[in-house]
Amino acid sequence: MKPKISIIVPIYNMENYLGRCLDSLLSQDYEDFEVIAINDGSTDKSLTILQEYAKKDPRIYIIDKENNGVSSARNDGLTKAKGEFIGFVDPDDWIDPQMYKNMLKVAEEDQVDIVMCSYIREFGTHSKEKKFALPERSNYINDEVHKKILRRLVGPLNEEVANPELLDAWGTVWSKMYRAEIIKNNNLQFVDLSEIGSNEDTLFNIHACYYAKSFVFLNKPYYHYWRANNTSITSKHNPNLINQFGKLYSRMESFLNEKNLGKNYKMALSNRISLNTLGLGLNTISRGNNPSIIKQIKDIKELLNNSRIKRSLEQFDLKNCSMIWKTFFFFAKKRLTFGLYMMLISIEVLRKTVR
Known part of the structure; x- marks a missing residue:
């Protein structure tokens, strides 16, 4: 018998969190699923932990491979997935017991291609x-999937730019459950992070939502996103991020052109590039980056003079931004490097103390 749901878990050196994650999966109110656990060359006890769990529960299927990154691990999981639906869970996170039962109920009753829930950040x-x-439940059918979800994944428009922190809130794969045929019939895969730096989830979802005919958002926080993991890839300084984001934007532009998606999508991408000035700036001043203040300011100047970023900032409309973001993006538009640097320092402090 094929399982109804395949849950893909990519794992690299997660011995401190893996048990918590697996316990939450195996404690689901719904039982007809498989867990495809990909040990991506872990050097700690992650594989041993997986093997111990697999002995106790046959729903766990282990792939043991050499380290090749989270995208490769997820892609390997997709090749082995047997379920009618596919979900993703990261190994340092956990889920509520009713998550997949409730999402599956929606998907089956209304023939939905993608179901998404909200989430809780755990610090x-x-x-x-x-x-x-949004209301407790939002339904999007046919063209609405493109206009309301796909376009939002590409980037924000109008009042949506007021909240830069929500830029990729819709882009995560772990908050969603997909009808497997959407992924497999269209050969969807994750792009390697060594090429694009981050946002592999968003890029995957852009393609998935292009082919989906229906999408339901459940405003229920079933997923717990662990933010206290200092070894996470999202917490490290990446010296190549500007170049990698350039390749990410090129992939998005190529997709928009290939699918003949209109000017709203291109403006949305331009706004994404502008808002990403925040993330790129925070990466420049992050604690993993040890150069002097002078070098960091020089790097920010180089960031602001990047031709693609400069062009996007020039057409970025500030009218929907709050006063603090108007100030931030005014500095960015005018390439006022020191002012932007001081704001980034303040934002980083607030991010760590308030969250």
Whole structure:
């Protein structure tokens, strides 16, 4: 018998968190699923932990491979997935017991291609729900999937730019469950992070939502996103991020052109590039980057003079931004490097103390 759901878990050196993740999966109210656990060349006890769990529960299927990154691991999981639906869970996160049961109910009753839930950010000392200003359930059918979801994944428009922190809130794969045929019939795969730096989830979802005929958002925080893991790829300084984001944008542009998606999508991408000035700037001043203040300011100047970023900032409309973001992006548009640097320092402090 094929399982109804395949849950793909990519694992690299997660011995401190893996048990918590697997316990949450195996404690689901719904039982007809498989866990495809990909040990991506871990050098800690992750494989041993997996093997111990697999002995106790036959729903766990282990792929043991040499380290090749999270995208490769997820792609390997996709090749082995047997379920009618596919979900993704990261090994330092966990889920509520009713998550897949409730998402599957929606998918089966209404023949939905993609179901998404909201999530809670877990900081170790406290939790914070990611708020979506939407009703308890939102349905998107046919063209609405493109106009409301796909376009939002490409980037924000109008008042959506007011909240840069929500830029990729819709882009995560772990908050979603997909009808497997959407992925397999269109040969969807994850792009390697060594090429694009991050946002492999968003790029995957852009393609998935292009082919999906229906999408439901459940405004229920079933997923717990662990933010206290200092070894996470998202917490490290990446000296190549500007170049990698350039390749990410090129892939997005190529997709928009290939699918003949219109000017709204291209403006949305331009706004994404502008808003990403924040993330790129924070990467420049991150604690993993040890150069002097003078070198960091020089790097920010180089960032602001990047031709693609400069062009996007020039057409970025500030009218929907709050005063603090108007100030931030005014500095970025005018390439006022020192002012932008001081704002980035302040934002980084607030990000760590308030969250």
